[in-house]
Amino acid sequence: MAGPEKSESKESTEAKIKEAARRVFTEKGYAATRTRDIAEASGYNLALINYYFRSKEKLFDLIMLEELQLFIHSIAQIADNRETSLIEKVELLASHYIEMLIANPGLPLFIMNEINRDPGKFVAKLGVDKRKSPPHIVIQWQAYTGDTNPANAMHLFINLISMTVFPFIAAPLLRNRTGMSTTQFFALMEERKKLIPMWVKQMIEESAQQGSTTANKPSRKKERK
Template identity: 45%
Template sequence: MALALTTEEKIKQAATKLFIEKGFAATRTRDIAAEAGINLALLNYYFRSKEKLFDVVMEESLQLFLLGLEEILNDVNTVLKDKIAGIAGHYIDLLKSHPDLPLFILTEIRANPFRMEANLNVKEMLIESNFYKQLEATTQKKVDPMHFIMNLLGLLVFPFISSPVLKAEGEQGKAEFDQLMEERKHWVPIWVEAMLKTLSV
């Protein structure tokens, strides 16, 4: 039997839903309270302002987006090829469960580009990782490794951002889209490896 959500969890769940649907600016605390099934005074008791509630939701969303990534990046027992496959599988599984997560993060961080860096030091985590060192060794510093990181993230994240367009055009249902994403677990590492091989030519 599932445990009932606490009031704080109900508020965060409602806020996450509305922030994703409407964005920070268009979401009112009154709307969040109604979605959570509580009164506004109780919401204000738990979270003194919409900004503080948003910060909590955003931080938890970022943590979810990066959950498990650091372990993959710093596994000294895996070669670069296996790390890329691990990252691909990790993100595809995560985003199949939370397809709205990347667009929410990208949209809101655009309004405050320092939020991710200030909260989670993502850039430092990447640059100091074993994964980054392996990329540097493979590219022999001919190309900035960040190009490959951006390409990898684009191959993994963009399909989820663009999926509403495909679905709206009637090209794909959820089952078809999920199948494509499963196939990308195989293809994305191959494509990234092919990009890396061009440097040895």
């Protein structure tokens, strides 16, 4: 028997299977993952995954929920904090989120993919969020720029998340086209912790100037052609 290494506590096996499942699921997605892959990755017998978790799908849902939490909550946490300023939020979002993504590079693609596979399912899981009010960061954003059109705050928020998350989704393609190594890629992402807040601040400044063009405003910015 290929006994890996026991000597852990009694729930060790269950935890190990779950951890192995997390690795395999996040790497290959639900459909491409076979229960046998999980068994092999965990070092335990196939039947164990059905013994501890009732089925492949139950196990997946468990993991998906946790990963979703990690992906969504860490944004919402910061974006909704009433104690921090707008600029602080932007800086925290970029640095904390990139930190988390460097630790879990495959997370965004996994999440986007599985949400796309069955949107309704995880909508429900996420605390249905019958929109009370927009996140605090959007309120602050609108107040700061003086732009009453909510779509514009939305655009800027989308930009922040896009610039932060997308590189991790496109990493394989990006690395291929540029010949970048994984290490180089991570270094580039590290740089963005400081760069992204800078870019976003520029956008906010610019937006603040334009958002108030209907009113009186010192236009010290140049016209574009």
